[in-house]
Amino acid sequence: MKMDAARKAESATAARNRLLPEGRVAGPMPWVIAIMMFLTVLAAAGGLALNQGMRSLRSELSGRATVQIVEADAETRAQAVKKMVARLRVTPGIRSVQPVDSGKLADQLQPWLGGEMDTADLPIPALIDVEFAGEGPRPVETLAKLAKSIVPQARVEPHAAFLGPLSGLVATLAGVAALLVLLMAIATGAVVVLAARGAHESHKGTIDILHLMGATDVQIARLFQRRIALDAMLGGGLGLVTAVLVILLVGNRLSATGSDLLRAAYLPPWGWAVLVALPVGGILLATLAARMTVLRALGRAL
Amino acid sequence: MGTIVQFENVGLRYGMSAETLADVSFSLDGGGFYFLTGASGAGKTSLLKLLYLAQRPSRGVIRLFGEDVVTLPRKRLPGFRRRIGVVFQDFRLVPHLSAYDNIALPLRVSGMEESEIDAPVSEMLAWVGLADRAGARPATLSGGEQQRVAIARAVIGRPEILIADEPTGNVDADMAHRLLTLFEALNKLGTTLVVATHDLPLIGKIPGAQMMRLDKGRLADPTGSLRYPPKRPDAP
Numbered sequence A: 001m002k003m004d005a006a007r008k009a010e011s012a013t014a015a016r017n018r019l020l021p022e023g024r025v026a027g028p029m030p031w032v033i034a035i036m037m038f039l040t041v042l043a044a045a046g047g048l049a050l051n052q053g054m055r056s057l058r059s060e061l062s063g064r065a066t067v068q069i070v071e072a073d074a075e076t077r078a079q080a081v082k083k084m085v086a087r088l089r090v091t092p093g094i095r096s097v098q099p100v101d102s103g104k105l106a107d108q109l110q111p112w113l114g115g116e117m118d119t120a121d122l123p124i125p126a127l128i129d130v131e132f133a134g135e136g137p138r139p140v141e142t143l144a145k146l147a148k149s150i151v152p153q154a155r156v157e158p159h160a161a162f163l164g165p166l167s168g169l170v171a172t173l174a175g176v177a178a179l180l181v182l183l184m185a186i187a188t189g190a191v192v193v194l195a196a197r198g199a200h201e202s203h204k205g206t207i208d209i210l211h212l213m214g215a216t217d218v219q220i221a222r223l224f225q226r227r228i229a230l231d232a233m234l235g236g237g238l239g240l241v242t243a244v245l246v247i248l249l250v251g252n253r254l255s256a257t258g259s260d261l262l263r264a265a266y267l268p269p270w271g272w273a274v275l276v277a278l279p280v281g282g283i284l285l286a287t288l289a290a291r292m293t294v295l296r297a298l299g300r301a302l
Numbered sequence B: 001m002g003t004i005v006q007f008e009n010v011g012l013r014y015g016m017s018a019e020t021l022a023d024v025s026f027s028l029d030g031g032g033f034y035f036l037t038g039a040s041g042a043g044k045t046s047l048l049k050l051l052y053l054a055q056r057p058s059r060g061v062i063r064l065f066g067e068d069v070v071t072l073p074r075k076r077l078p079g080f081r082r083r084i085g086v087v088f089q090d091f092r093l094v095p096h097l098s099a100y101d102n103i104a105l106p107l108r109v110s111g112m113e114e115s116e117i118d119a120p121v122s123e124m125l126a127w128v129g130l131a132d133r134a135g136a137r138p139a140t141l142s143g144g145e146q147q148r149v150a151i152a153r154a155v156i157g158r159p160e161i162l163i164a165d166e167p168t169g170n171v172d173a174d175m176a177h178r179l180l181t182l183f184e185a186l187n188k189l190g191t192t193l194v195v196a197t198h199d200l201p202l203i204g205k206i207p208g209a210q211m212m213r214l215d216k217g218r219l220a221d222p223t224g225s226l227r228y229p230p231k232r233p234d235a236p
Helices: A005-017 A029-061 A075-091 A102-113 A139-150 A159-202 A204-211 A217-255 A271-301 B044-051 B074-081 B100-109 B116-127 B144-153 B173-188 B202-203
Strands: A064-069 A094-099 A126-132 A154-158 B003-015 B019-029 B031-037 B059-064 B084-087 B161-165 B192-196 B210-215
Touching: A005 A094, A029 A159, A029 A217, A029 A271, A064 A075, A064 A139, A064 A159, A075 A094, A075 A126, A075 A139, A126 A139, A126 A154, A139 A154, A154 A159, A159 A204, A159 A217, A159 A271, A204 A217, A204 B074, A204 B100, A217 A271, A217 B202, B003 B044, B003 B192, B019 B059, B019 B192, B031 B044, B031 B173, B031 B202, B044 B161, B044 B192, B100 B116, B116 B144, B144 B161, B144 B173, B161 B173, B173 B192
Parallel strands: B031 B192, B031 B210, B084 B161, B161 B192
Antiparallel strands: A064 A126, A064 A154, A094 A126, B003 B019, B003 B059
16 A cells, blocks of 8 residues: 555655654743743843933933022022023024923922922022024033023023933943843853754764765754754744733833833834844844754764 | 775774774675675674775775775765665664655655655565555564665665675565565666675575675685685685
8 A cells, every 4th residue: 555645745744854853842942942032032122122211311301401590589580580581582592491480390399398388488599491493512501601691690401411320320221131132142042052962962863874874964954953943933933922012011011100201211113123133033043053063063973 | 897895904993992893905896796794793894884984994995986985075975875875784764754754865865856756765665565564663663674664775776885784684584585686686787785694595695796704803805705605625
């Protein structure tokens, strides 16, 4: 009795693709790679979102400054504000000038000073928000000189100055995230190398037979790299999907906080593209590591 | 056909032990039928390993198909191995592949298209009487059936040399006779045969076959003129 065509075809495919025994999902490789990829994507997403948040804040605040007029006498202070606002509004390079309402300031101070304190008795500096029209050279310094010439007691605080420490923190966290991604890539490579070595050892009998039949090292290595690429694809996909779900959940929670600072940390479209590219890179890395490892091991045999 | 195998002062040593093969020199003509005999441990399998390029000698020169294979770069070995068929003593079938896939292996290794594989494999299965066992894995085949799969696998690529290590060691007399008929048929088609065996009466059944006898790693008759049965001293 001859094998029917379908069985032969199935058998041929099995022989070509599954020359090495064992089911793919049965081994630990896909799960290890899934965990690695999950952590890698989360670390990368954290780093990218923080970086993006910092950029958004910086671009939003870099064109703004606050002019403070420190004057104990309320009437003199009010006149100085009027004078300052009038001059700045006609100054080229300034888009808008908005004095901060003293009532608003008093509201903001209320938690510290208490509701019964009359803020009129306190020499609270007057604040004027200034928005620059463009990215001209050193606009803050120019404004500071101008403000001093109008009201000598005036001080200019660029909003971006508040970002200094935060920017340092975000840069550090982004660096840590990048380091984590790099370490994960190295760890993934090491896991693949160990797995490929193990697979090579456990299939030595089959490899010897293939060698003696005239199989080249590249033909044999291709079997391993295909197998590990499939494992990496499975693990990478699983890790990515899980990480994306977690990112979406965390993003949702951040939005719910209502904090502008936290909401600024979001993933732009190119950031998502980077996250999707990570498993692809992981698959390429795993395939390459498997190929190199097996070729090196085969090279030691005759 | 001219000389296709040539050994010159070949020695083989495993690690720091004494030489398993020493000063082995002989040559085999293409299309010949050669038996390799000798007691257990005489070095038959080691010599065959050198022949089918599973081992490099510790010293000496081996020429296969006119080329020195001792100094041959590794990347050129597969091309030579594809010209050699081997029936291992322990068959060495791939356990998780069916009889069909085991026989098809050399063709797949050589890069043959899948559509071209079926006809020769089916033909070979029928030739060794295993057409109805095509889908069976080695573990479910009897010793004789496994051996026939191993033989089919060794010859399907039409090798120029077929090497068989103790092919009749695990089979009954009837199967041994059938194997020998198979080998003769292959030999008539031009394949050079090198068969290692203990079975001296088997050698007598192939007229014109030459015999090499190994004794403690050395060829008993380096001239290669041994015959079985031995020539009578008064014979012309």
